[in-house]
Amino acid sequence: MRRAWRVARALLGSQYALMLEYRAEIALWALSGVLPLIMLGVWSGSGAGAAAGLTPQQLSHYFLAAFVVRQFTVVWLIHVFEEDALQGRLSPLLLQPLSPLWRYLASHFSEQATRVPFVVLMLVVVGLAAPGVLWWPSAGALLLGALAILAAFLLRFLLQVIVTTLCFWSERAAALDRLLLIPYLFLSGLVAPLDTFPPAVRRLALATPFPWMVDFPARLLAGEPVNAALGFGAIAAWCLVLLPMAHLLWRAGLRRYSAMGA
């Protein structure tokens, strides 16, 4: 346990130092995650929120919370992994007695930490542009929301690990990740709160892992009445399904690895 803590500290420390070197790029990434803010503008102007039974305040809280959730659940594993595999940088990592996935996980956490000041700055700009739209969540909502964001991120990461293992079979597996982008965009609650979906679509969405990645943590953070146990339970259940799949695919993929470029 002490060793695991030391490895985690060393990985996070070095990756955070590395991410600070790329702070300008990360600021641009943060800026590119404004879809929920655009959707807030679209929904506020159209009056569709009222038709769906949502007050303007509920709408703004939801989309601002979705903006924060989106910022801290971005996963780019497949892109960096594919590049590392093609350029031969994966081989030295595979020769160490630690799965490279832990390094990539530490990179993601470090990137999120580097992103914090940019997200805060963007929220301040939103607050200045639309006075009264910001609010301060209760301590409970903040705590549960943060935990849900972490759980949602881990679920997204795990889902992408599965797609990433396809890099062992295909040299350009990152393209496959785009297949997941469409259901993620429409079923996660990123473009519309799940409550506004037709009942049949809502039921369908809830049977996928996507709503637990945005809608659930955003609603918790926005202070809406949510069945937290159900949400965390659903995330845990999906993780239990995906974890053995990821493990098996990773092992099978390593057997196919040809260490190209190295």
Added chain:
Amino acid sequence: MSTIRARDLAKTYRISEKQPGLAGTLRHLVNRRHREVVAVDRISFTIEPGEIVGFLGPNGAGKTTTLKMLTGLIHPSAGELEVAGYQPWRRQAAFLRQITLVMGNRQQLIWDLPALDSLRVNAAVYGIDEPEARRRIGELAEMLELGPELQRPLRKLSLGQRMKTELLAALLHRPAVLFLDEPTLGLDVNAQARVRDFLADYNRRTGATVLLTSHDMGDITALCPRVLLIHQGQLFHDGSLAALTQRLAPCRQVRLELEHLHPAEAFAGFGTLEAHQGHQVRLLVPRAQLTERVAALLERFAVVDLEVSDPPIEELIGGLFRQRAAAAAAGAEP
């Protein structure tokens, strides 16, 4: 017990082939053709603890594929393989702690950070406590003549400094088996000499087993009493460098500087005349008759200077493979 034991080790790759042009691309899309390429063809060898062995062969001979199998990066297609008592392809943590692979054209350290940051991570990953890691870094840095370079971002270091920091990182966990793939690639003469000295010193101090590939024969002659020569996936020679030279070149080279000028015919019967320019003469003399021929030359001519040497090993190996390729091409013709 041998540190490395390979028996009938083989690796076959399945590669898809595409004809050039649009038609070739469309055909490739609907009817992909594959071909089996034998990269390593049933090679067998053993390496004992503490040995430094050179692994030679032209590009595409199968050296790097063999190294990848020995380190567990890729699975062998056939054969048996044991390194430090483990089957490498299982990639057990205990095995990975005992080996290291240094590739002259690849880096494991983080490009944008000082090497010390990466070394700290390596120490944690290999379970080396902090005081011990500091001690080892100090010791290796001294052997490699590294100091403030470890605190500069890797991208700011020269090629030689980067290679030395890569070596330091690769050896921090004190591996028992070192696989070195072109460790002096691109280095200048001084840096090459320092890396060679370091590797010899490390081997003496720790008793580590070293398998080294290099296109620079200087590395091989300086470090490796034994060499494996591989060609088209097959092991061509396993023995000393001297035995390889003997096998490839049954003659030795005799250079003479003479006091007087002599016609070429004067050297008939002393050996094969390779060069004859003014007072300078170069002869190839069969090893078995070297002493008597040299004595006869000294008796017959007024010799100012005399030098006996082996022809350069890289020329011998290159010549051998050119001969084999030509023979194979001739055999393939109808």
